[in-house]
Amino acid sequence: AKRLGAVIEASDVRPAVKEQIESLGAKFLDVPFLTDEEREIAQGVGGYARPMPPDWMKRQAELVHQRAVQADIVITTALIPGRKAPVLLQEATVAQMKPGSVVVDLAAAQGGNCPLTVADEVVERHGVVLVGHTNLASMIAADASALYARNVLDFLKLLIDKDGKLVINTDDDIIAACLMTRREELALAS
Structure with missing residues:
Protein backbone atom coordinates (compact mmCIF):
# COMPACT_ATOMS: atom_id res chain seq x y z
CA ALA A 1 0.00 0.00 0.00
CA ASN A 135 -12.38 -16.04 7.04
CA LEU A 136 -11.17 -13.33 4.70
CA ALA A 137 -8.28 -15.46 3.46
CA SER A 138 -10.68 -18.05 2.02
CA MET A 139 -12.28 -15.36 -0.15
CA ILE A 140 -9.00 -14.64 -1.93
CA ALA A 141 -8.89 -18.01 -3.71
CA ALA A 142 -12.00 -17.31 -5.79
CA ASP A 143 -10.74 -13.87 -6.83
CA ALA A 144 -7.25 -15.19 -7.58
CA SER A 145 -8.70 -18.03 -9.63
CA ALA A 146 -10.94 -15.66 -11.63
CA LEU A 147 -8.03 -13.28 -12.24
CA TYR A 148 -5.78 -16.12 -13.38
CA ALA A 149 -8.49 -17.51 -15.68
CA ARG A 150 -9.02 -14.07 -17.21
CA ASN A 151 -5.29 -13.66 -17.83
CA VAL A 152 -5.06 -17.10 -19.48
CA LEU A 153 -8.07 -16.29 -21.66
CA ASP A 154 -6.59 -12.96 -22.75
CA PHE A 155 -3.29 -14.69 -23.55
CA LEU A 156 -5.07 -17.38 -25.59
CA LYS A 157 -6.93 -14.67 -27.54
CA LEU A 158 -3.51 -13.48 -28.73
CA LEU A 159 -2.64 -17.00 -29.95
CA ILE A 160 -5.91 -18.16 -31.50
CA ASP A 161 -7.70 -16.42 -34.36
CA LYS A 162 -11.47 -16.19 -34.99
CA ASP A 163 -11.45 -19.54 -36.76
CA GLY A 164 -9.81 -21.29 -33.82
CA LYS A 165 -6.42 -21.68 -35.51
CA LEU A 166 -3.10 -21.18 -33.76
CA VAL A 167 -1.43 -17.97 -34.91
CA ILE A 168 1.97 -17.03 -33.53
CA ASN A 169 2.41 -13.32 -34.13
CA THR A 170 6.04 -12.63 -33.26
CA ASP A 171 5.43 -8.89 -33.67
CA ASP A 172 3.24 -8.94 -30.54
CA ASP A 173 5.40 -8.02 -27.53
CA ILE A 174 3.67 -10.49 -25.21
CA ILE A 175 3.89 -13.42 -27.63
CA ALA A 176 7.51 -12.60 -28.49
CA ALA A 177 8.46 -12.49 -24.79
CA CYS A 178 6.82 -15.87 -24.15
CA LEU A 179 8.17 -17.64 -27.23
CA MET A 180 11.19 -19.78 -26.32
CA THR A 181 11.81 -21.60 -29.61
CA ARG A 182 10.63 -21.21 -33.17
CA ARG A 183 11.40 -23.66 -35.96
CA GLU A 184 13.80 -25.55 -33.69
CA GLU A 185 15.85 -22.42 -32.89
CA LEU A 186 15.96 -20.26 -29.81
CA ALA A 187 13.49 -17.42 -30.24
CA LEU A 188 14.99 -15.12 -27.61
CA ALA A 189 17.64 -12.76 -28.89
CA SER A 190 20.47 -12.21 -26.42
Missing part, protein backbone atom coordinates in the same frame (compact mmCIF):
# COMPACT_ATOMS: atom_id res chain seq x y z
CA LYS A 2 2.88 2.36 0.74
CA ARG A 3 4.12 1.98 -2.83
CA LEU A 4 0.72 3.24 -3.98
CA GLY A 5 1.06 6.37 -1.83
CA ALA A 6 -0.70 5.30 1.33
CA VAL A 7 0.49 6.54 4.71
CA ILE A 8 0.78 3.41 6.84
CA GLU A 9 0.79 3.44 10.63
CA ALA A 10 0.74 0.37 12.86
CA SER A 11 0.73 -0.40 16.54
CA ASP A 12 1.40 -3.52 18.58
CA VAL A 13 1.92 -4.19 22.26
CA ARG A 14 5.01 -6.29 21.51
CA PRO A 15 8.09 -4.09 21.22
CA ALA A 16 9.81 -6.60 18.92
CA VAL A 17 7.21 -5.85 16.24
CA LYS A 18 8.35 -2.22 15.96
CA GLU A 19 11.36 -3.18 13.84
CA GLN A 20 9.19 -5.32 11.55
CA ILE A 21 6.71 -2.49 11.05
CA GLU A 22 9.43 0.04 10.30
CA SER A 23 11.26 -2.36 7.95
CA LEU A 24 8.15 -2.31 5.75
CA GLY A 25 8.19 1.49 5.64
CA ALA A 26 5.34 2.05 8.08
CA LYS A 27 5.35 4.36 11.06
CA PHE A 28 5.21 2.61 14.43
CA LEU A 29 2.66 4.13 16.82
CA ASP A 30 4.33 3.72 20.17
CA VAL A 31 2.42 3.47 23.43
CA PRO A 32 5.18 3.88 26.02
CA PHE A 33 5.56 1.46 28.90
CA LEU A 34 5.41 3.24 32.25
CA THR A 35 6.19 0.23 34.45
CA ASP A 36 8.41 -2.84 34.34
CA GLU A 37 5.24 -4.94 34.62
CA GLU A 38 3.88 -3.45 31.38
CA ARG A 39 7.19 -4.05 29.62
CA GLU A 40 7.34 -7.69 30.82
CA ILE A 41 3.74 -8.47 29.83
CA ALA A 42 4.26 -6.91 26.40
CA GLN A 43 6.95 -9.46 25.52
CA GLY A 44 4.16 -11.95 24.87
CA VAL A 45 4.35 -15.73 24.65
CA GLY A 46 4.77 -17.78 21.48
CA GLY A 47 4.40 -14.74 19.23
CA TYR A 48 1.11 -13.69 20.80
CA ALA A 49 0.44 -10.73 23.04
CA ARG A 50 -0.80 -11.20 26.59
CA PRO A 51 -3.56 -9.08 28.14
CA MET A 52 -2.12 -5.68 29.06
CA PRO A 53 -2.88 -3.74 32.28
CA PRO A 54 -5.89 -1.35 32.15
CA ASP A 55 -3.67 1.77 32.36
CA TRP A 56 -1.74 0.79 29.25
CA MET A 57 -4.96 -0.16 27.44
CA LYS A 58 -6.35 3.30 28.17
CA ARG A 59 -3.26 4.98 26.71
CA GLN A 60 -3.44 2.74 23.67
CA ALA A 61 -7.15 3.52 23.20
CA GLU A 62 -6.39 7.26 23.22
CA LEU A 63 -3.67 6.84 20.59
CA VAL A 64 -5.83 4.56 18.43
CA HIS A 65 -8.70 7.05 18.66
CA GLN A 66 -6.47 9.97 17.59
CA ARG A 67 -5.13 8.10 14.55
CA ALA A 68 -8.35 6.30 13.53
CA VAL A 69 -10.44 9.48 13.22
CA GLN A 70 -7.94 10.68 10.60
CA ALA A 71 -7.67 7.38 8.71
CA ASP A 72 -9.47 6.23 5.59
CA ILE A 73 -8.92 2.55 6.37
CA VAL A 74 -8.34 0.88 9.74
CA ILE A 75 -7.39 -2.80 9.91
CA THR A 76 -7.56 -4.43 13.33
CA THR A 77 -5.96 -7.79 14.09
CA ALA A 78 -5.56 -8.03 17.88
CA LEU A 79 -6.21 -11.48 19.29
CA ILE A 80 -5.38 -13.17 22.58
CA PRO A 81 -5.44 -16.99 22.33
CA GLY A 82 -8.39 -18.56 24.10
CA ARG A 83 -10.05 -15.23 24.89
CA LYS A 84 -12.47 -12.77 23.35
CA ALA A 85 -10.73 -10.24 21.11
CA PRO A 86 -9.82 -6.99 22.90
CA VAL A 87 -11.81 -3.91 21.92
CA LEU A 88 -9.45 -1.43 20.25
CA LEU A 89 -11.86 0.74 18.31
CA GLN A 90 -14.74 2.14 20.38
CA GLU A 91 -18.10 3.13 18.91
CA ALA A 92 -17.34 6.78 19.78
CA THR A 93 -14.22 6.57 17.62
CA VAL A 94 -16.13 5.10 14.68
CA ALA A 95 -18.73 7.86 15.06
CA GLN A 96 -15.99 10.46 14.63
CA MET A 97 -14.32 8.80 11.62
CA LYS A 98 -14.67 10.33 8.17
CA PRO A 99 -17.78 9.25 6.24
CA GLY A 100 -16.85 6.49 3.82
CA SER A 101 -14.00 5.22 5.98
CA VAL A 102 -13.57 1.46 6.23
CA VAL A 103 -12.78 -0.75 9.22
CA VAL A 104 -11.61 -4.28 8.42
CA ASP A 105 -11.90 -6.24 11.66
CA LEU A 106 -9.82 -9.40 11.27
CA ALA A 107 -10.73 -10.41 14.82
CA ALA A 108 -14.45 -10.66 13.99
CA ALA A 109 -14.55 -14.43 14.64
CA GLN A 110 -13.50 -13.82 18.26
CA GLY A 111 -15.93 -11.00 18.91
CA GLY A 112 -14.11 -8.28 17.01
CA ASN A 113 -11.81 -5.42 17.93
CA CYS A 114 -14.75 -3.06 17.43
CA PRO A 115 -18.11 -3.56 19.18
CA LEU A 116 -19.93 -2.54 15.98
CA THR A 117 -18.45 -5.40 13.97
CA VAL A 118 -20.94 -8.09 12.94
CA ALA A 119 -19.32 -11.46 12.22
CA ASP A 120 -19.55 -12.52 8.57
CA GLU A 121 -21.25 -9.29 7.52
CA VAL A 122 -20.36 -5.94 6.02
CA VAL A 123 -22.34 -3.24 7.81
CA GLU A 124 -22.40 0.54 7.84
CA ARG A 125 -22.50 2.45 11.11
CA HIS A 126 -22.09 6.20 11.51
CA GLY A 127 -21.18 6.43 7.80
CA VAL A 128 -18.30 3.97 8.25
CA VAL A 129 -18.20 0.57 6.56
CA LEU A 130 -17.26 -2.28 8.93
CA VAL A 131 -16.04 -5.51 7.34
CA GLY A 132 -16.51 -8.49 9.65
CA HIS A 133 -15.60 -11.43 7.44
CA THR A 134 -14.39 -14.23 9.69
Whole structure:
Protein backbone atom coordinates (compact mmCIF):
# COMPACT_ATOMS: atom_id res chain seq x y z
CA ALA A 1 0.00 0.00 0.00
CA LYS A 2 2.88 2.36 0.74
CA ARG A 3 4.12 1.98 -2.83
CA LEU A 4 0.72 3.24 -3.98
CA GLY A 5 1.06 6.37 -1.83
CA ALA A 6 -0.70 5.30 1.33
CA VAL A 7 0.49 6.54 4.71
CA ILE A 8 0.78 3.41 6.84
CA GLU A 9 0.79 3.44 10.63
CA ALA A 10 0.74 0.37 12.86
CA SER A 11 0.73 -0.40 16.54
CA ASP A 12 1.40 -3.52 18.58
CA VAL A 13 1.92 -4.19 22.26
CA ARG A 14 5.01 -6.29 21.51
CA PRO A 15 8.09 -4.09 21.22
CA ALA A 16 9.81 -6.60 18.92
CA VAL A 17 7.21 -5.85 16.24
CA LYS A 18 8.35 -2.22 15.96
CA GLU A 19 11.36 -3.18 13.84
CA GLN A 20 9.19 -5.32 11.55
CA ILE A 21 6.71 -2.49 11.05
CA GLU A 22 9.43 0.04 10.30
CA SER A 23 11.26 -2.36 7.95
CA LEU A 24 8.15 -2.31 5.75
CA GLY A 25 8.19 1.49 5.64
CA ALA A 26 5.34 2.05 8.08
CA LYS A 27 5.35 4.36 11.06
CA PHE A 28 5.21 2.61 14.43
CA LEU A 29 2.66 4.13 16.82
CA ASP A 30 4.33 3.72 20.17
CA VAL A 31 2.42 3.47 23.43
CA PRO A 32 5.18 3.88 26.02
CA PHE A 33 5.56 1.46 28.90
CA LEU A 34 5.41 3.24 32.25
CA THR A 35 6.19 0.23 34.45
CA ASP A 36 8.41 -2.84 34.34
CA GLU A 37 5.24 -4.94 34.62
CA GLU A 38 3.88 -3.45 31.38
CA ARG A 39 7.19 -4.05 29.62
CA GLU A 40 7.34 -7.69 30.82
CA ILE A 41 3.74 -8.47 29.83
CA ALA A 42 4.26 -6.91 26.40
CA GLN A 43 6.95 -9.46 25.52
CA GLY A 44 4.16 -11.95 24.87
CA VAL A 45 4.35 -15.73 24.65
CA GLY A 46 4.77 -17.78 21.48
CA GLY A 47 4.40 -14.74 19.23
CA TYR A 48 1.11 -13.69 20.80
CA ALA A 49 0.44 -10.73 23.04
CA ARG A 50 -0.80 -11.20 26.59
CA PRO A 51 -3.56 -9.08 28.14
CA MET A 52 -2.12 -5.68 29.06
CA PRO A 53 -2.88 -3.74 32.28
CA PRO A 54 -5.89 -1.35 32.15
CA ASP A 55 -3.67 1.77 32.36
CA TRP A 56 -1.74 0.79 29.25
CA MET A 57 -4.96 -0.16 27.44
CA LYS A 58 -6.35 3.30 28.17
CA ARG A 59 -3.26 4.98 26.71
CA GLN A 60 -3.44 2.74 23.67
CA ALA A 61 -7.15 3.52 23.20
CA GLU A 62 -6.39 7.26 23.22
CA LEU A 63 -3.67 6.84 20.59
CA VAL A 64 -5.83 4.56 18.43
CA HIS A 65 -8.70 7.05 18.66
CA GLN A 66 -6.47 9.97 17.59
CA ARG A 67 -5.13 8.10 14.55
CA ALA A 68 -8.35 6.30 13.53
CA VAL A 69 -10.44 9.48 13.22
CA GLN A 70 -7.94 10.68 10.60
CA ALA A 71 -7.67 7.38 8.71
CA ASP A 72 -9.47 6.23 5.59
CA ILE A 73 -8.92 2.55 6.37
CA VAL A 74 -8.34 0.88 9.74
CA ILE A 75 -7.39 -2.80 9.91
CA THR A 76 -7.56 -4.43 13.33
CA THR A 77 -5.96 -7.79 14.09
CA ALA A 78 -5.56 -8.03 17.88
CA LEU A 79 -6.21 -11.48 19.29
CA ILE A 80 -5.38 -13.17 22.58
CA PRO A 81 -5.44 -16.99 22.33
CA GLY A 82 -8.39 -18.56 24.10
CA ARG A 83 -10.05 -15.23 24.89
CA LYS A 84 -12.47 -12.77 23.35
CA ALA A 85 -10.73 -10.24 21.11
CA PRO A 86 -9.82 -6.99 22.90
CA VAL A 87 -11.81 -3.91 21.92
CA LEU A 88 -9.45 -1.43 20.25
CA LEU A 89 -11.86 0.74 18.31
CA GLN A 90 -14.74 2.14 20.38
CA GLU A 91 -18.10 3.13 18.91
CA ALA A 92 -17.34 6.78 19.78
CA THR A 93 -14.22 6.57 17.62
CA VAL A 94 -16.13 5.10 14.68
CA ALA A 95 -18.73 7.86 15.06
CA GLN A 96 -15.99 10.46 14.63
CA MET A 97 -14.32 8.80 11.62
CA LYS A 98 -14.67 10.33 8.17
CA PRO A 99 -17.78 9.25 6.24
CA GLY A 100 -16.85 6.49 3.82
CA SER A 101 -14.00 5.22 5.98
CA VAL A 102 -13.57 1.46 6.23
CA VAL A 103 -12.78 -0.75 9.22
CA VAL A 104 -11.61 -4.28 8.42
CA ASP A 105 -11.90 -6.24 11.66
CA LEU A 106 -9.82 -9.40 11.27
CA ALA A 107 -10.73 -10.41 14.82
CA ALA A 108 -14.45 -10.66 13.99
CA ALA A 109 -14.55 -14.43 14.64
CA GLN A 110 -13.50 -13.82 18.26
CA GLY A 111 -15.93 -11.00 18.91
CA GLY A 112 -14.11 -8.28 17.01
CA ASN A 113 -11.81 -5.42 17.93
CA CYS A 114 -14.75 -3.06 17.43
CA PRO A 115 -18.11 -3.56 19.18
CA LEU A 116 -19.93 -2.54 15.98
CA THR A 117 -18.45 -5.40 13.97
CA VAL A 118 -20.94 -8.09 12.94
CA ALA A 119 -19.32 -11.46 12.22
CA ASP A 120 -19.55 -12.52 8.57
CA GLU A 121 -21.25 -9.29 7.52
CA VAL A 122 -20.36 -5.94 6.02
CA VAL A 123 -22.34 -3.24 7.81
CA GLU A 124 -22.40 0.54 7.84
CA ARG A 125 -22.50 2.45 11.11
CA HIS A 126 -22.09 6.20 11.51
CA GLY A 127 -21.18 6.43 7.80
CA VAL A 128 -18.30 3.97 8.25
CA VAL A 129 -18.20 0.57 6.56
CA LEU A 130 -17.26 -2.28 8.93
CA VAL A 131 -16.04 -5.51 7.34
CA GLY A 132 -16.51 -8.49 9.65
CA HIS A 133 -15.60 -11.43 7.44
CA THR A 134 -14.39 -14.23 9.69
CA ASN A 135 -12.38 -16.04 7.04
CA LEU A 136 -11.17 -13.33 4.70
CA ALA A 137 -8.28 -15.46 3.46
CA SER A 138 -10.68 -18.05 2.02
CA MET A 139 -12.28 -15.36 -0.15
CA ILE A 140 -9.00 -14.64 -1.93
CA ALA A 141 -8.89 -18.01 -3.71
CA ALA A 142 -12.00 -17.31 -5.79
CA ASP A 143 -10.74 -13.87 -6.83
CA ALA A 144 -7.25 -15.19 -7.58
CA SER A 145 -8.70 -18.03 -9.63
CA ALA A 146 -10.94 -15.66 -11.63
CA LEU A 147 -8.03 -13.28 -12.24
CA TYR A 148 -5.78 -16.12 -13.38
CA ALA A 149 -8.49 -17.51 -15.68
CA ARG A 150 -9.02 -14.07 -17.21
CA ASN A 151 -5.29 -13.66 -17.83
CA VAL A 152 -5.06 -17.10 -19.48
CA LEU A 153 -8.07 -16.29 -21.66
CA ASP A 154 -6.59 -12.96 -22.75
CA PHE A 155 -3.29 -14.69 -23.55
CA LEU A 156 -5.07 -17.38 -25.59
CA LYS A 157 -6.93 -14.67 -27.54
CA LEU A 158 -3.51 -13.48 -28.73
CA LEU A 159 -2.64 -17.00 -29.95
CA ILE A 160 -5.91 -18.16 -31.50
CA ASP A 161 -7.70 -16.42 -34.36
CA LYS A 162 -11.47 -16.19 -34.99
CA ASP A 163 -11.45 -19.54 -36.76
CA GLY A 164 -9.81 -21.29 -33.82
CA LYS A 165 -6.42 -21.68 -35.51
CA LEU A 166 -3.10 -21.18 -33.76
CA VAL A 167 -1.43 -17.97 -34.91
CA ILE A 168 1.97 -17.03 -33.53
CA ASN A 169 2.41 -13.32 -34.13
CA THR A 170 6.04 -12.63 -33.26
CA ASP A 171 5.43 -8.89 -33.67
CA ASP A 172 3.24 -8.94 -30.54
CA ASP A 173 5.40 -8.02 -27.53
CA ILE A 174 3.67 -10.49 -25.21
CA ILE A 175 3.89 -13.42 -27.63
CA ALA A 176 7.51 -12.60 -28.49
CA ALA A 177 8.46 -12.49 -24.79
CA CYS A 178 6.82 -15.87 -24.15
CA LEU A 179 8.17 -17.64 -27.23
CA MET A 180 11.19 -19.78 -26.32
CA THR A 181 11.81 -21.60 -29.61
CA ARG A 182 10.63 -21.21 -33.17
CA ARG A 183 11.40 -23.66 -35.96
CA GLU A 184 13.80 -25.55 -33.69
CA GLU A 185 15.85 -22.42 -32.89
CA LEU A 186 15.96 -20.26 -29.81
CA ALA A 187 13.49 -17.42 -30.24
CA LEU A 188 14.99 -15.12 -27.61
CA ALA A 189 17.64 -12.76 -28.89
CA SER A 190 20.47 -12.21 -26.42
